[in-house]
Amino acid sequence: MPLRTVSRSVAPFAAAAMLALLLAACTSSNSLISSRTQGYEISDSAQAQIRNGQSQDLVTLVLGSPQSTNTFGDQTAWYYVETKVRQTAFGMTMIDSRTVLAVYFDKNKKVSDKAVYTLQDGKTVAIETRRTPSFGEDRTFIDQILQSF
Template sequence: MPLRLAKASVAAAVLAVALAGCTSSTSLVSKRTQGYEIPEAALQQIRVGQSQQLVTLVLGSPQSTNTFGDRTAWYYVETKVNQTAFGLTMVEERTVLAVYFDKNGKVIERAVYGLADGKVVNIETRRTPSFGQDATFIDAILSSI
């Protein structure tokens, strides 16, 4: 009888451990933010006429900048993703804050763009053919001898 009780206890423990690994599917997905976290309070502080130094103080350094003509743009990108336990990453939301400055470094405009405002760009995968032979490192050494 004690052997039978021990077997039942071991079986119950194995079953408990096996069931502990079976959790709901939501625990297999983690939510995280890539890039900047743009708080609403920080957005409210950026106004027309403010200096680049004040924008840096409130938001930090921009992730990307662009200069066209006498205007400069600073971009802050926040991407909220869901990542599965298997490494699959799905973009849930993307927000791009663009702060535009005049030639004097003062804010002239602030714009917030979402995922719907983006455009898909097809990346060209074809290669330009080159004439001749692609030589490996070993081929180059042997051909020089």
């Protein structure tokens, strides 16, 4: 008798597992993961068109406006970032590759150099979790009341 009781309580779970297995077999594995590009799509032909001595206007015409810029003294840099990601149906995102095209300009706004950086060129930065105490922020309400006496 105890064996029948156990098999009756397991039967609904076994049926649900079998149904889930059948439904998983019917769907394609690609439908659960989508690939996309974030940022710019930097083609090899566009990179080849950027040469030393070209103006900023021509670079804007070929690549578009930069995602980020910075200026160090007489030199200006424009950055174009392409990130290829895979995202699951459950919202988990995985980075496949990242390419950063840096175009450097001299003081005359002409291309002086260009560089391509990938994920292997990056460095992991450890985020410090400790906080610097500031005036009045680290005391609790009770500490403030006790300190006022």
